[in-house]
Amino acid sequence: xxxxxxxxxxxxxxxxxxxxxxxxxxxxxxxxxxxxxxxxxxxxxxxxxxxxxxxxxxxxxxxxxxxxxxxxxxxxxxxxxxxxxxxxxxxxxxxxxxxxxxxxxxxxxxxxxxxxxxxxxxxxxxxxxxxxxxxxxxxxxxxxxxxxxxxxxxxxxxxxxxxxxxxxxxxxxxxxxxxxxxxxxxxxxxxxxxxxxxxxxxxxxxxxxxxxxxxxxxxxxxxxxxxxxxxxxxxxxxxxxxxxxxxxxxxxxxxxxxxxxxxxxxxxxxxxxxxxxxxxxxxxxxxxxxxxx
Amino acid sequence: xxxxxxxxxxxxxxxxxxxxxxxxxxxxxxxxxxxxxxxxxxxxxxxxxxxxxxxxxxxxxxxxxxxxxxxxxxxxxxxxxxxxxxxxxxxxxxxxxxxxxxxxxxxxxxxxxxxxxxxxxxxxxxxxxxxxxxxxxxxxxxxxxxxxxxxxxxxxxxxxxxxxxxxxxxxxxxxxxxxxxxxxxxxxxxxxxxxxxxxxxxxxxxxxxxxxxxxxxxxxxxxxxxxxxxxxxxxxxxxxxxxxxxxxxxxxxxxxxxxxxxxxxxxxxxxxxxxxxxxxxxxxxxxxxxxxxxxxxxxxxxxxxxxxxxxxxxxxxxxxxxxxxxxxxxxxxxxxxxxxxxxxxxxxxxxxxxxxxxxxxxxxxxxxxxxxxxxxxxxxxxxxxxxxxxxxxxxxxxxxxxxxxxxxxxxxxxxxxxxxxxxxxxxxxxxxx
Amino acid sequence: xxxxxxxxxxxxxxxxxxxxxxxxxxxxxxxxxxxxxxxxxxxxxxxxxxxxxxxxxxxxxxxxxxxxxxxx
Numbered sequence: 001x002x003x004x005x006x007x008x009x010x011x012x013x014x015x016x017x018x019x020x021x022x023x024x025x026x027x028x029x030x031x032x033x034x035x036x037x038x039x040x041x042x043x044x045x046x047x048x049x050x051x052x053x054x055x056x057x058x059x060x061x062x063x064x065x066x067x068x069x070x071x072x073x074x075x076x077x078x079x080x081x082x083x084x085x086x087x088x089x090x091x092x093x094x095x096x097x098x099x100x101x102x103x104x105x106x107x108x109x110x111x112x113x114x115x116x117x118x119x120x121x122x123x124x125x126x127x128x129x130x131x132x133x134x135x136x137x138x139x140x141x142x143x144x145x146x147x148x149x150x151x152x153x154x155x156x157x158x159x160x161x162x163x164x165x166x167x168x169x170x171x172x173x174x175x176x177x178x179x180x181x182x183x184x185x186x187x188x189x190x191x192x193x194x195x196x197x198x199x200x201x202x203x204x205x206x207x208x209x210x211x212x213x214x215x216x217x218x219x220x221x222x223x224x225x226x227x228x229x230x231x232x233x234x235x236x237x238x239x240x241x242x243x244x245x246x247x248x249x250x251x252x253x254x255x256x257x258x259x260x261x262x263x264x265x266x267x268x269x270x271x272x273x274x275x276x277x278x279x280x281x282x283x284x285x286x287x288x289x290x291x292x293x
Numbered sequence: 294x295x296x297x298x299x300x301x302x303x304x305x306x307x308x309x310x311x312x313x314x315x316x317x318x319x320x321x322x323x324x325x326x327x328x329x330x331x332x333x334x335x336x337x338x339x340x341x342x343x344x345x346x347x348x349x350x351x352x353x354x355x356x357x358x359x360x361x362x363x364x365x366x367x368x369x370x371x372x373x374x375x376x377x378x379x380x381x382x383x384x385x386x387x388x389x390x391x392x393x394x395x396x397x398x399x400x401x402x403x404x405x406x407x408x409x410x411x412x413x414x415x416x417x418x419x420x421x422x423x424x425x426x427x428x429x430x431x432x433x434x435x436x437x438x439x440x441x442x443x444x445x446x447x448x449x450x451x452x453x454x455x456x457x458x459x460x461x462x463x464x465x466x467x468x469x470x471x472x473x474x475x476x477x478x479x480x481x482x483x484x485x486x487x488x489x490x491x492x493x494x495x496x497x498x499x500x501x502x503x504x505x506x507x508x509x510x511x512x513x514x515x516x517x518x519x520x521x522x523x524x525x526x527x528x529x530x531x532x533x534x535x536x537x538x539x540x541x542x543x544x545x546x547x548x549x550x551x552x553x554x555x556x557x558x559x560x561x562x563x564x565x566x567x568x569x570x571x572x573x574x575x576x577x578x579x580x581x582x583x584x585x586x587x588x589x590x591x592x593x594x595x596x597x598x599x600x601x602x603x604x605x606x607x608x609x610x611x612x613x614x615x616x617x618x619x620x621x622x623x624x625x626x627x628x629x630x631x632x633x634x635x636x637x638x639x640x641x642x643x644x645x646x647x648x649x650x651x652x653x654x655x656x657x658x659x660x661x662x663x664x665x666x667x668x669x670x671x672x673x674x675x676x677x678x679x680x681x682x683x684x685x686x687x688x689x690x691x692x693x694x695x696x697x698x699x700x701x702x703x704x705x706x707x708x709x710x711x712x713x714x715x716x717x718x719x720x721x722x723x724x725x726x
Numbered sequence: 727x728x729x730x731x732x733x734x735x736x737x738x739x740x741x742x743x744x745x746x747x748x749x750x751x752x753x754x755x756x757x758x759x760x761x762x763x764x765x766x767x768x769x770x771x772x773x774x775x776x777x778x779x780x781x782x783x784x785x786x787x788x789x790x791x792x793x794x795x796x797x798x
Contacts, residue, residue, distance in 0.1 A: 078425035085456075086310040089750060093299050093306070139426065139454065162311055259300075263307045268300065278296060286300045305754060330769045334777065347769055363772070367795075412795060432791040441796025449790060458748025466790035505790045511764070513748050517756055521764055525786055580787035584762055591761045599784040607784040615761055622761075632783055664783050676770075690770065696781060717777070721769060 006033070006040055015040035019047040020055075020157050022181025026164075029175040029190050039171055043164045043178060050160040054083070054152045056103065066142055067149040073141050081140045083152055083159065090155075090267060091132040097274040098267070099132050101144075102242035103151035109247075111238040115231035123245035130242050158220055158266030161185050165218075165262075177214075185218035185262040200256055200291060214258070220266035222273045223254030239273045250277030256291040257283070312357070325352045328723040336715045340404065341371035350726075357422030367412040367438075372404035374710065376538040376661040377565050378641060379403070380549055387485055387563065389537050390476040391492040402711055405537055412438040427452040434468075440536075443470045449507075457513075462523075464507040473498040474536035481569035482654040484554070485539055490561030501531030509580075517586040527576035539565040540661045541641040542648050550644045554652035562652070566642065568660040570635075576601040589617040599632075605665070607632035626674035626692065634700060635665040663710045667700035674717070684725035692717040 005016045013036035015026040026043050028036045056063050066074045076084065090098040104126050108118035129148045136143035144150065157180050164178045165185045175190040186196060195213035200221070227238040237251045255272045259265035268286060275282040283290045327350045334343040345368070351361035377384065377397075384403055385396045397403040414436035421429050432447040447466035454461065472478075476492060479485075483493040509523035542550040542564045549555075549564040557563055582595040597609040609630045616623045637658035642648050647656055674692030681687050694717065698710040749757070756762055765771050765788070779785045780797035 081425060082310050082312070086306055089302075089306040092750065093302055159310070162307075166311065260304065261307050261311065263310060264300075264303050267303060267307075271299070275296070282296050285296055285298045287298070288300060301755065302750075328769050330773070332773050345773065347772065349769055349772075365772070365776075367776075412797075414795065416791075418791070434791065434794075436795045438796055443794035443796070445791065445794065447791030455748050456750070464790035468794050470794050470796075472796065503794060505786065507790045509789075513757060515747070516749050516754075519757065519762065519764065523787060523789070525790070527786060576784070576786065578784070578787040582764060582788075584764060586756045586759075586762055591759075593766070595788075597787045599787070601784070603783075605783050607782070609784075609787075613767075630778070630782060635783065664781060668782075670778070670782060676767075694777075694781075713781070715777075717773075719770070719773065 004040055004044055006036060008033075013040075015043070017044045017047075019044065020051045020160065020180060022157065024181065025177075025179040027177040027179070027196060028172075030172060035172060039168055039176060042167050042171060046164050046167055047160050047180065050156060050163065054080075054156045056149070056151045056153060063150065063152065066144060069144065071144070071146040073136070073143040075141050078140070083155060084137060084142065084150075086263075087150075087152065087155060088132060088137060090271075094271050094274065096132070096243055097241065098154070098271060099130065099242035100150045100152060100154065101130050101132055101135065101148055102240060103153075104129050104147075104149050105240050105242070105245055108245075109229075109238075109240065111227035111229055111236075113228060113230065115229060117229055117231045117236060127245045130245070154270060155263065155267070157181065158183050158262040161218065161262035183218075183220040183262050183266055184214075186214060186216055189215045217258055217260050218262035218265045219256055219258050220262055220269050221254055221256040222266070222269040223252060239276075241274070248274055248276040250279075251275075252279050252292045254291075254293060255279060255283070258289040325350045325726040326723070327726050328721060330719055330721040332717060332719040334715060334717050336371065336713060339372055340713070341369060341373055343370075344368045357428075359420040361418040361420070363414075363416045365412075365414045367410075367414070369411070370409040373537075374663055375403050375405040376568060376663075377403040377541045378661070378710075380541075382549075384549070385563075386539075386565070387488045387492075388476075389474060392476075392488060394488050410438050410440075412436060412441075426454075426457070432466075440474050441470065441472055443468055445469070445503075447505075459513075460511040462507070462509040462511065464505070464509075466503075466505040466507075468503040468505075470501045470503065470531075471498060472500070472532050472536065478532075479534075479536055479567035481534065482566050482656075482659065484542075484562035484652060485565040485567065486561045487557060487563060493567070499532035501529060501533060503530075504528045519584050521580075521582040523578075523580040525576075525578050525580070527574075527578075529574040529576070531572060533570045533572060533574060534568055535660070535662055536567075538568045538660060538662045540568060540639065540659055541565055542644055543641050544644045550648075552644075553650040555644070566648070566654060566659075568662065569654075569658050570637065570660055571603065571658055574601055574603055591615040591617075603665075604636035605632055605634070621677065621679035624676040624678070624690075626672070626676065626690075628670070628672035628674075630670040630672075631699075632668055634667040635660070638662070638665040638667075663698055663713075666698045666710065668696060668698045670694060670696040678721075681722075681724075686721075686723045688721045688723075690717070690719045690721075692719075 003017050007014050013028040017024050024047060026040050028039055030036050053061055054063055058064060062076055062080050087100045108122045108126055110116060134145055161178050161180050161183050165187055168176045169187050176187045177196045178185055195215045197211050198214050199211050229236040236247045239248045239251045241248050251273050255269040257265045257269045272279045272283050280292055329348045332345040345365060347365040349363045353359050379400055379402045381399055383396055383399050385394055387394050416434040418430050418432040423429055428451045430449040434445040436443040445466060445468035449462060449464035451460050451462045477494040478496050478499055480493040480495040505525060505527040507523055507525040511521045513519050542555060544550050554560055555562055555564045578597055578599040580597045584593050593613040595611045599607040611628045613624055613626045637660060639659055640661055648654050672692055672694045674690055676688055676690035678686055678688035694715040696713040760766055
């Protein structure tokens, strides 16, 4: 936690640090430097706590324990259970398109802009260990098939933003914005009914930034224009359908959505990506503010 | 995947994940939910009337805990049947304190009109979230009036299963009650005496201990339906008489006894004896409730079957139907109750059969409390509620209660226990503070 | 009769494992309404319990606790 930075802008404090493989920012409309420091410490501590607890790269956490149980049942704590419950809900809401067991497919897919498309046989073998419906999940006890894995990375960052918002609200009533790598939320409107200006990077031939005003709530963005494969003129997006093991066709490059909480915004944008060509139609149905390209 | 609108469902799932009831409530601090009410209860004909203000307040605390508090004040005046029955002559009774008397006109059901009391009851429940799926509620209650004090504690454990669709509940309550009647405890099955004679008394006070166990299950059936089934077992040990209730002693002609020990002029004994009930009672009940949401309206129905070792069984049906109007609602209520008599319930004691000439009552137990008789109660009510702003509601209800003793077989029809007609009027105001 | 009631209760409890009953968290919109609580009219119920406790021989069933009084 030595990487914490705090600087004063003209009417707010900007704190920054790195966590969850992303640049993290905390914008605080407070006058007092000590208070800003407190908030920044609290947010950074919570971000690191969640990263440490749920990262699949850690070999000493609950995710590692679940993924290496070799078919045995693992009892999980309440917070993990809530995240798994939520993920299970999403699995059902998305008819199986959102699946925390789909991470093993990354063994075959490496979206490095090359033409390295995997063999269908390899995908078929991996698919035998994908599918939330194969998991036994009863009263905080989870049992995976051997070689199955779960990955809460798809919800972790957005969850961390919302948790930090809850924590900051207990420290101050003044407006604070928490931004973890483009997934962001605010605690309350700014003074004088003001807003935070948020820039959204529009990728394309020439990158540009669109600015918009966020008064309250959250924004999350899904998509990454740099992660794809190109073979025989076909562009394979990095959005994988866990039911087929192959990329979804026609996904937008990026989708941004506003919602009351970051987790809602993030999951709606993720589900939109999974709709492929129907992404925009899906977003219209949700009656939310969105940006797509 | 078929495209569908999932925003609302997503929002609820996120609320569960972040442990907030709804995402929009995140910003609000914890507040008191307050419900206040005043109830007027009147039986008419100079019988009991009551004025009862009450207040309830509950709030969520940190870590999923919750506290609920309540206070009721119950001011009673009026008369209640004393258990003797109407005769063709005027009857005179000694007041419970022994230093006064009251007279009932010929043909009237004798009522003790010295009855007035103010009761204060307070209670608190603390609910703790033990873990994500289980809760423990600890409660304490105190009720006090000039001749009665009740102190109780309770604990209820509830655990959710099946994605929180099933809740199993286990509860235990202990109550310790102190009965301290005016003028002391009447000697059981001994004659009432004239106000100038030494009272038949058996100490100043007594106690009873009540233990209740409950196991229950609540099940969400579907998006619109929830059901609950409880089984409860209650044990009461100790003093269970009503110290103000008596029975008439009659001779074979149906007249009040006036010979031997009941010759009031020479013995000072009136032809009435104080009741006696067993000092233990085991109560059981099976309770079923369902709440169902129609398109707009809500129905709330319950049925209780009760049985105990005093031979009383009862059936209770209760139905509330909430008609949702544009903003407000109208809620008719119907309740039907029927009970069988306690095995020792009797309308009077027959000289020579139930009581010998020396005044010894030959029965183990006897009571003519109308509440232990075979009876039925019908309640019809209507409630109207209207929201007052975002978090407040004003409501009022009126209910009519008719209670009928259905087995007056061994007394002449004219002397049967009269029907009880009562009216309840209540105004509620609930708000968030 | 006592034996029968226990049998009924046991059947209900074991039958509750039936997975076709129940809803998902996002289907709790109606269940979350105050009117869908098992006991939505807290004080009404409190008064009624007291009135009928003082007028009838039997009481209870809904839960434990709540306190006694000398009215019966």
